[in-house]
Amino acid sequence: MAGIRSAGAYIPKYRLGKETAGWRAPGEKAVANFDEDSVTMAVAAGADCLRGIDRAEVDSILFATTTPPYLEKQNAALIATALDLRNDISSADIANVLRAGTTAVKIALESVNAGSAKNVLVVAADSRLAVPRDPMEPAIGDGAAALLISKDGVFAEITASHHVTDSMLDVWRARDDTFVRSWEDRFVIEEGLLRVLPQAVGAFMEKSGLKPADFSKAVYYSNDARRHAQLARQMGFKEEQVQDPMYGVVGNTGVAFPLMLLVAALEEAKSGDRLLLAGYGDGADVFSIEVKRGADGSKNGWRGVKKHVESKRLLKTYDEYARWRELMTTAAARRPPLPTPSVSALWRETDKNIRLHASRCKSCGYLQYPPQRVCIKCMTRDSFEPVRLSDKKAEIFTYSMDYVAGTPDVPLVVTVVNFEGGGRMICMMTDREVEEVRVGLPVEMSFRKLHTVGGVHNYYWKSTPVRA
Numbered sequence: 001m002a003g004i005r006s007a008g009a010y011i012p013k014y015r016l017g018k019e020t021a022g023w024r025a026p027g028e029k030a031v032a033n034f035d036e037d038s039v040t041m042a043v044a045a046g047a048d049c050l051r052g053i054d055r056a057e058v059d060s061i062l063f064a065t066t067t068p069p070y071l072e073k074q075n076a077a078l079i080a081t082a083l084d085l086r087n088d089i090s091s092a093d094i095a096n097v098l099r100a101g102t103t104a105v106k107i108a109l110e111s112v113n114a115g116s117a118k119n120v121l122v123v124a125a126d127s128r129l130a131v132p133r134d135p136m137e138p139a140i141g142d143g144a145a146a147l148l149i150s151k152d153g154v155f156a157e158i159t160a161s162h163h164v165t166d167s168m169l170d171v172w173r174a175r176d177d178t179f180v181r182s183w184e185d186r187f188v189i190e191e192g193l194l195r196v197l198p199q200a201v202g203a204f205m206e207k208s209g210l211k212p213a214d215f216s217k218a219v220y221y222s223n224d225a226r227r228h229a230q231l232a233r234q235m236g237f238k239e240e241q242v243q244d245p246m247y248g249v250v251g252n253t254g255v256a257f258p259l260m261l262l263v264a265a266l267e268e269a270k271s272g273d274r275l276l277l278a279g280y281g282d283g284a285d286v287f288s289i290e291v292k293r294g295a296d297g298s299k300n301g302w303r304g305v306k307k308h309v310e311s312k313r314l315l316k317t318y319d320e321y322a323r324w325r326e327l328m329t330t331a332a333a334r335r336p337p338l339p340t341p342s343v344s345a346l347w348r349e350t351d352k353n354i355r356l357h358a359s360r361c362k363s364c365g366y367l368q369y370p371p372q373r374v375c376i377k378c379m380t381r382d383s384f385e386p387v388r389l390s391d392k393k394a395e396i397f398t399y400s401m402d403y404v405a406g407t408p409d410v411p412l413v414v415t416v417v418n419f420e421g422g423g424r425m426i427c428m429m430t431d432r433e434v435e436e437v438r439v440g441l442p443v444e445m446s447f448r449k450l451h452t453v454g455g456v457h458n459y460y461w462k463s464t465p466v467r468a
Contacts, residue, residue, distance in 0.1 A: 002112040003154035003289070005119065007263045008048030010041050010144040011250055011308035013431045013467065014315055022318030025138035027248025031315070032142040034324035034408040035430055035448040038065045038125040039075050040459070041144035043082045043447040045256075046123045047391065049146035051301045055083060058148070060090045060117040062108055064100035064124040064255045066173070068093060069449075069457050079123060082447050082459070084355045084388050090117065098171070098221065100124065101145070101255045102279025105287065108149040109158055120149045126254030131179045132327055139224050140180070141251020145259035145305075156266060156275070156291045162204035165283040168192045189227055193280060197221070198234045200284035201276070208288060212236035215288075216269070219243045219261040220278035223252065249309060264305040266291070307468040313433070323408055333406025340454035351386065356445065356461050358423045359384035367422035389445065390461060393420040396441045399429070415463045417443055430462040442466045 017028035032041065042063055050058070061083075063076035070078075076091040094100040094107070101124035108120035125144035130136040149158075170192040171182045182188055197220065205211055212218075218237045222228035225247040232242045243265045253260055258279045265275055269291040277287040315321055322328040351357045352370050359371035366377040367387055374381050394417040405412035413429035415437075429437065430448055443463040450458045 001154075001157045001159065002109055002149060002151045003157035003292075004147050004266070005150040005153050005155070006049050006051075006053055006148040006302065007266055007304065008045050008051070008146045008302045009260055009263045009305045009308055010044035010048060010125075011260075011305065011312075012036060012041070012142050013311060013313055014321075015312050016318065016321055017314045020315050020318055020321075023315075024133075027138065028312075028314070029138060029141040029248075029251035030143055030253075030312075031321055031324070032127045033431060033448075035450070035462070036127070036142070037069050037449055037457075038067045038127050038144070039069050039078055039082075039457075040447050040449060041127065041142065042075075042079050042123040042125040042146070045125065045144035045146040046079060046083050046121060048302050048304070049121065049123075049148055050083065051391075053148065055085055058083075058085050058089065058119050058121050060108070060111060060120040061085060062092050062094055062104040062120065062122050064094040064104040064122065065126055066096060066098065066100065066255055067125075067127050068095055071175075076123075078354070078459070081350060081354045082390075083121075084357075084390065085121075098255055098257075098281030099279035099283065099285055100281070101257075101259045102277065102285035102287070105147065105149065105158075105259070105277075106161065106163060106285055108147075109161070112149055112151055118150060118152065122147045122149060122259075124256040124259050126256050128173075128254050129179050129325060129327075132322065134179075136180065136182060139247065139252050141253050143250055143253035143256050143260055145256045145263050147259065147262075155293050156269070156289050158287055159290050160204070160208040160210070160288040162200060162207055162286045163283070164196065164200040164203070164285075166196050167282055168196065171281075189223070193221075193223060193227060194231065194234060197231060197278060197280050197284050200286050201235050201278055204286040204288075210274075210288060212241070214274055215241060215276045216273035217241060217243045217265045218276045218278075219258055219265050220276070221258050221280040246305075246309070260305055262289075267304045267306055303468055311467045335406050338451055338453050341456045341458045343456065346456075346458070353460055355386075356388060356390040357386040358389050358419075358425075360387045360422075367419075369419075369423050369425045387423070389419055389423055389425065390447070392423070392445070394418060394425075394443050394445070394463065396437070396439055396443060396463070397424065398439060399437055401434070401437075413437055415443070417463050427460070428462045429464065431464045436465060 170188040358369035361375040363380040364378040401411040
């Protein structure tokens with residue numbers, strides 16, 4: 001039976017919390033760095049999910065989000081390239097609704113059961129914005145989750161499902177909107193969430209012959225902590241059956257929210273546990289998932305949710321966050337404006353810049369980055385094989401700090417890193433504290449956005465201290 005072969009997650013390092021000057025909420029929420037978006041977080045979650053798995057086995061990818069960097073151009077294709085997947089795979093963006101993550105799981109499951117794909121990677125990520133100081137702002141966080149749906153090697157089988165479509169203008173964002181909009185709370189909650197989700201779960205129970213007491217954990221979408229507890233009572237789940245929704249810790253991560261909670265539940269699950277997964281948004285998707293063997297989070301070395309929650313840093317001021325999200329006007333750097341990236345160059349250098357391929361000489365085995373036509377060690381010409389560096393361990397060989405570069409995060413740290421097994425690369429550093437930067441610091445590679453000019457997002461890999 002088809003199910004989950006592997007899982008992964010990504011939560012940004014930074015938080016807004018009660019120690020953050022200007023942040024008026026008692027709890028914390030995860031916020032993406034200035035160089036992160038839903039694509040970069042999806043790449044990180046996908047890489048976490050594929051630890052210990054040959055990426056050539058993935059033959060389909062689905063990207064779920066309500067915040068795609070590109071409205072016309074497939075974001076899933078960019079994620080697949082950054083993850084260095086094969087190019088003879090199918091791909092699709094599942095967008096524009098909060099239950100896109102669970103809908104992507106449904107499509108992946110149907111593909112695997114139909115035999116059109118053996119391993120489908122589902123990645124869900126969101127980085128939504130609420131109006132500053134709006135009551136919705138503290139509840140919304142940033143994050144991503146990934147599941148590898150397969151028939152082979154699964155540790156959790158998806159045994160039943162039920163799906164409902166119910167058009168509801170409760171939360172929305174039009175084409176030119178920066179911030180999420182919502183109608184009056186009572187209408188949104190009573191006529192939307194508290195009506196649709198319990199009805200869908202009730203119909204699923206009747207259809208499958210299951211009852212709430214049959215589930216070890218219930219994982220489901222909700223707008224906030226209060227409604228989450230109310231939903232549990234309404235659907236017949238006891239408090240101990242409900243997966244911690246992480247409100248006040250990470251926040252409501254939109255499309256990724258139910259899948260992130262599922263990954264967290266799988267980290268603690270044991271053989272024989274049955275989990276309920278329910279996504280909400282213009283209807284609902286409900287699944288029953290049976291765990292076949294332990295999935296303690298270290299099985300494939302994936303970090304999952306728990307390790308990402310523990311690895312964090314609070315921002316000192318709300319202004320820092322507002323600057324990252326361009327919610328406040330700041331003086332432009334006293335530098336010439338950036339030119340629009342050359343699309344031809346971006347395409348020509350895809351393997352080097354997006355797949356992060358180095359080249360290994362077939363004659364002497366020397367590895368070099370960027371790839372060259374002539375081996376600098378044995379002078380052999382045009383005889384190389386590609387080597388992916390993005391998942392290699394590395395350490396800082398040397399570095400410099402630029403305090404006048406005009407970056408949103410001064411100073412700009414530029415590192416030269418040596419990869420385990422060979423290869424050296426010059427790149428920017430991100431998610432770093434200045435005082436921890438040193439020669440010999442272990443680092444890993446993170447897919448980030450350099451800048452956006454003319455609607456072109458220029459992505460590249462940066463070094464970052466190892467999270468966990």
